[in-house]
Amino acid sequence: MPCDRQVLVCQYTNCVANDSQAVLAAFQANPVAGVEIAASGCQGQCNMGTTVRILPDETWYARVKPEDVPEIVEQHLKLNQPVDRLLHPRFHPRFSF
Numbered sequence: 001m002p003c004d005r006q007v008l009v010c011q012y013t014n015c016v017a018n019d020s021q022a023v024l025a026a027f028q029a030n031p032v033a034g035v036e037i038a039a040s041g042c043q044g045q046c047n048m049g050t051t052v053r054i055l056p057d058e059t060w061y062a063r064v065k066p067e068d069v070p071e072i073v074e075q076h077l078k079l080n081q082p083v084d085r086l087l088h089p090r091f092h093p094r095f096s097f
């Protein structure tokens with residue numbers, strides 16, 4: 001089955017220090033049809049980890065914690081509505097913190 005979306009969860013050092021392995025596991029525990037969950041290398045946003053990027057949407061999430069994942073899954077991946085409070089301000093400046 002082709003994937004409509006890909007969720008990239010950084011698994012490089014700074015993000016790992018911010019619990020990115022648990023973030024990845026939380027996405028893997030909440031599968032959505034047509035969405036591939038993938039570990040990634042550094043995405044260049046190391047001070048804002050855990051970094052999560054959703055393609056092809058080009059939505060960037062910053063400081064994602066494992067407990068944030070169900071909200072991203074339900075709201076973004078299932079209902080196509082980004083979770084404003086977690087959007088990375090560098091890529092989505094109107095939602096700055």
Ligand code: FES
Pocket residue numbers: 010011012013014015016041042043044045046047049051
């Ligand atoms: S370590 Fe995750 S963005 Fe660089």
